[in-house]
Amino acid sequence: MSESNGCAMRYSGFRVIKEALTGHRGWGPAWRDPEPQPSYDYVIIGGGGHGLATAYYLARHFGKKRIAVLEKGWIGGGNVGRNTTIIRSNYLLDGNEPFYEYSLKLWEGLEQELNYNAMVSQRGILNLYHNDAQRDAFVRRGNAMILSGADAELLSVEQIRARYPFLDFANARFPIRGGLAQHRGGTVRHDAVAWGYARGADSHGVDIIQNCEVTGFRIENGVCKGVETSRGYIGAGKVASCVAGSSSRVMALAGMRLPIESHVLQAFVSEGLKPLLPGVITFGAGHFYCSQSDKGGLVFGGDIDGYNSYAQRGNLPTVEDVCESGMALIPALGRARLLRMWGGVMDMSMDGSPIIDRTHVDGLYFNGGWCYGGFKATPASGMAYAHLLATDTPHETATAYRFDRFRRGLMIDEKGMGAQPNLH
């Protein structure tokens, strides 16, 4: 890697001013565009947030060399570019909460770590409750969070009203009774996460190879030797799949069937408005979550459509359902116009929790099943996957994310829905 391509450039306020005064002629590409080598020690399939984070931590924290990230299209073009940007660690179960809290701690140091402005904004997340049973469940959840070192605070209606006076507190059917707040939660500029990790990985020698689709695995005597790609065969010491909604398709190339269904989740953004929503807020009586982007758009979403889909677009009944939930919570939402809506393909697992594990094929690893909660997990997923790849042992916060938990009856089912992916 040469200095002249600009990949090693360090960003700073001084640099921004200097470039502003010199016509912005000094900026270079943030990462290289290398040709694939014949072989690598580590081949990561999927140039999304999790794949790039894995490559970054593998190179930066575990000191590994000869790493490639293969991406079918362009990096960050999948779910890391399509989500509603929320970060939080408000989970209940032992298998999940330490992992997500670790992820939130990594988010808190991410920008200094990467020297990249990912716009991590800890504006807080508030989950509203509307009845006594929900209050009890939220108290329990808050206590579980605190036990894992996270922050949680139960807010009264008065406290919520002071910050969000425009909510429909006296909704006839679902009056707001209080909420569980995590003040360290918030939002992150999602694309910048992919770009920041890509730049960081590249600067540590990782080859990021775009427009390179994996079309098959070369498996001999139960050992994965490499991958067939649209740009030729690439040998590998270890192959790590990290392709979210495409997990079943990629792993089918290795003869595996996964405990995963792919579903479509829609997201929405309104026209730009003056500052209205100071934090992230979720409705407890339906599925609706909303925040306001720094550009002013209200970013919101709700349930998955509920049927298998790879279409990256959903149908209108879900749009209506999400908007009705939004109106029940924030009546003023009805005055805003919807600017854009889109869909992403979610790898919905059988218990609503992810998998970071080895497979029955030596040298082939799997990371997936993130359902619609993968974005917040990006740093910890990358770190845990890198840990698994480097040491062949699970990271201490990811020991529960095994394939065999279904066979052993150790499901991590936050919502208690059973093996029905569209209900998680």
Next chain:
Amino acid sequence: MIIHHPLLGPRDAQEFTYLGDASLIDRPDWQAEHAVDRFHDYLYLRDNPAGEHRELWFHEVGDRSWLVVTRNTLTHEITSVELARDVARSRGRSK
């Protein structure tokens, strides 16, 4: 999406609830030798194809019949709808 119900004609998909892959019709024999493995695969593993997918829909707010819908997961186009009862019987189930 509109599902062309074999008995009731075109119905909005909103009237249905979705269960999943139509292979769920083929419940394993609990007395079989490897019943535990078979039930694990039956309960938890899915083909999850991108393209044609045969899947079970339940007409919950309609006539409460189970349907096997063949739908393309890349385009959401529905190409055939059968009564799950007929599909199960054709496979020798529930005679």
